[in-house]
Amino acid sequence: MPDLSAFVPALAIALLAIVLIWFAFGTQLNIRRGNRVLGWLQDGLPALGPRATLRWLGSSVAALSIVHPAAPYRGADVLVVLEPRDLGLLWALARRRGRRDVIILRLNLVRAPRFGADLVDPHGWSPGGMGSSDLTEAGKRTASNGRVYRVRDDGRAPITELAEQWDALERASGGVWRLTVSQTVPHLEVHALPPDLRGSGSARLFSAVRELAELVSAPPAQPPGR
Incomplete structure (x- = not known):
């Protein structure tokens, strides 16, 4: 018997x-993919x-x-x-668990905001540590594309308006995994999948994000007669 x-x-x-060859190949593949997504983002970043x-x-x-962010933003990453x-x-394990390339906006x-809310696609992947323990379940919603997402809030969130903003973000991206509103920084966090990068640019996505930011940071309505 051979030794x-x-x-x-x-x-x-x-x-x-x-392992080393795969690492080198995968690194180059990721950098090329990342540069393509960054190129797609250039269209909307000035917003x-x-x-x-x-x-x-x-x-x-x-x-x-973002250097010198524009209102309504104080900071943007x-x-x-x-x-x-x-x-x-x-x-392979990450893909099996649903991980995909994702764009995360932290604003x-x-x-x-005067309220807190967390809208989450339960099938989406997100980094750990997200969401607040002070929020309570507020049911489920069905997006315009038929996907169901979970809603939690502090009892003061305008759920219907946030659902409309979720749909707008869906139409401007490859899908939404998370929309979080918090009274502490970051005030707003959006996790969205890149769309087909051969299509239109990212201006629609950042326009939808701005509408969302204006919604969650709107001052309270004044009572009539004041």
């Missing part, structure tokens, strides 16, 4: 080579502010920070969170 121990070093070297700085956090996250294509096994507003 298999002689093959162990060669097998280990071969496996290491496969947030005149200039943005870009940082790559590894090969799976591109972070845009856009994250392009990509699937971990550079880590083959992790990528601080000049006027903080």
Whole structure:
């Protein structure tokens, strides 16, 4: 019987080579994909502010920070969170759990919202730590595309108007996974999937985000006669 121990070093070297080759290939694939999404975002970014700085956090996250954000924003960050294509096994597991490339907008507003709400697609993937424990279940809604999402709020949120904004975001993107309104920063967070990047630009998405920001930061209505 042949001595298999002689093959162990060669097998280990071969496996290491496969991992390194996959890592290099996956990294380049992610960077190309990220640059395509960033190019698509360029069309609408001026709605947030005149200039943005870009940082790559590894090969799976591109972070845009808006310089001198325009009203109604006090601060604005856009994250392009990509699937971990550079880590083959992790990528397969992540896709099985529903992870896809996603655009995350984190916005601080000049006027903080007067309510809290969290609208979530239960089949979507989101980073951990989202949502507030102070919110209570407010039922489910069906989006214009037929997908059902869960709603939680603090009892003061204009659920119907937020549902309309969810639909507007759906039409301007490849789908929405989360819409969170908070009285603490970030005041507004939206998780949206990139659409077909060969289609129209991102201006519609950022226009819908602005309408949402204006809704959640609107001052309270004055009583009649005042």
